[in-house]
Amino acid sequence: MIQLETDRLRLRPWRMEDLEDFYNYAKNPDVGPWAGWKPHESIEESREILSRWVAGKEDGFEIALELKETGKVIGSIGVMVDGHRPKIEGCRSIGYVLGKDYWGQGLMTEAVRAVIDYAFRTMKLRLLTITHYTINDRSRRVIEKCGFVYDGTLRSGSVIYNGEERDLCCYSLRAWEYWAMRAKEAGFSLVLPEELDREQLETMQKEFVEGDNGDVTPFMLDPKGMNFERWMERTVAWRYVVPKPTYAKSTLYILTSEKTGPAGALDLRHYLTERLLSGGGNIGYGIRPSLRGNHYAPYMLGLGVEKAKEKGIEQLLVCCDENNPASARTIEDCGGRLENIADDLRRYWIRV
Numbered sequence: 001m002i003q004l005e006t007d008r009l010r011l012r013p014w015r016m017e018d019l020e021d022f023y024n025y026a027k028n029p030d031v032g033p034w035a036g037w038k039p040h041e042s043i044e045e046s047r048e049i050l051s052r053w054v055a056g057k058e059d060g061f062e063i064a065l066e067l068k069e070t071g072k073v074i075g076s077i078g079v080m081v082d083g084h085r086p087k088i089e090g091c092r093s094i095g096y097v098l099g100k101d102y103w104g105q106g107l108m109t110e111a112v113r114a115v116i117d118y119a120f121r122t123m124k125l126r127l128l129t130i131t132h133y134t135i136n137d138r139s140r141r142v143i144e145k146c147g148f149v150y151d152g153t154l155r156s157g158s159v160i161y162n163g164e165e166r167d168l169c170c171y172s173l174r175a176w177e178y179w180a181m182r183a184k185e186a187g188f189s190l191v192l193p194e195e196l197d198r199e200q201l202e203t204m205q206k207e208f209v210e211g212d213n214g215d216v217t218p219f220m221l222d223p224k225g226m227n228f229e230r231w232m233e234r235t236v237a238w239r240y241v242v243p244k245p246t247y248a249k250s251t252l253y254i255l256t257s258e259k260t261g262p263a264g265a266l267d268l269r270h271y272l273t274e275r276l277l278s279g280g281g282n283i284g285y286g287i288r289p290s291l292r293g294n295h296y297a298p299y300m301l302g303l304g305v306e307k308a309k310e311k312g313i314e315q316l317l318v319c320c321d322e323n324n325p326a327s328a329r330t331i332e333d334c335g336g337r338l339e340n341i342a343d344d345l346r347r348y349w350i351r352v
Contacts, residue, residue, distance in 0.1 A: 012066060013063055014063065014073075014076075053076075065111055089126065093128070126335040131169060134166070147177070175333060176301065176352075188256070193232065193252055202228060204262040208286065253303075253304065264291070266283060
């Protein structure tokens with residue numbers, strides 16, 4: 001049973017006792033048509049629809065928006081199969097409606113953000129989509145505030161209740177984009193090592209190498225016995241040239257925030273060699289040992305995929321050991337699809 005809360009709203013399952021509230025906003029001629037459905041003509045019509053929602057959906061959900069202050073139901077929000085992408089694994093679409101008396105107060109943005117969190121953190125979706133009709137600027141503003149990426153306009157994308165064809169503005173949010181967005185909201189970013197305080201960076205290096213015996217230290221972060229100046233020279237050089245063709249040019253990024261300081265390292269390989277294709281992959285990463293358990297890894301991987309996108313990479317291979325379930329969860333949280341398990345290595349692909 002889905003129960004979500006925001007500052008002003010409870011998002012909860014519908015009850016038949018909500019019938020009057022539902023009918024009161026659904027009959028308004030300025031509400032339904034913006035979402036493509038006709039205003040309800042009777043309370044019996046509302047009852048029939050509400051009974052289906054109370055019974056629940058097998059492939060999604062439709063829940064009520066209850067205003068905490070009054071206990072009144074003022075709208076609904078749901079997650080359902082995307083009719084344009086029915087065969088895409090881990091893809092759902094979000095839809096909502098809000099009573100006219102409550103427009104312009106930021107309530108729907110509040111509700112949508114809560115459902116986005118639920119979709120990616122609990123449902124573990126890979127892709128969440130949303131649309132609005134071209135005439136609906138209010139919905140557009142909600143969608144943009146919530147961080148969805150504009151995909152384009154589908155001309156004659158829908159036929160509404162009266163037979164009118166309408167164009168659909170289409171948006172989506174990939175799992176890694178969600179985590180990158182939440183990382184920035186939490187104050188995190190990926191920076192180049194030369195942009196950080198040397199003492200803080202050396203302290204993190206030492207913690208990785210000594211705490212893990214180097215086992216999960218990101219490849220480019222490990223000084224391998226070099227002094228700091230030589231290690232930094234090597235790190236910068238690998239962005240442009242590599243010592244042998246089995247290696248790939250790569251960029252080392254450090255996850256940092258004002259609150260945590262250096263919190264982890266991510267090595268982004270610009271392309272895949274035969275060696276990396278069979279193991280290693282495009283990204284190697286690790287959270288600082290003293291900061292593990294804070295769920296920072298999806299933040300870092302999401303931001304890392306964003307860096308890959310900036311470099312024009314269209315899909316990423318990310319691997320982890322079969323005996324590392326925490327890393328597997330992080331990759332799956334960011335939308336990774338398991339291709340296979342070979343030599344105790346889990347190989348995932350992430351669409352950029």
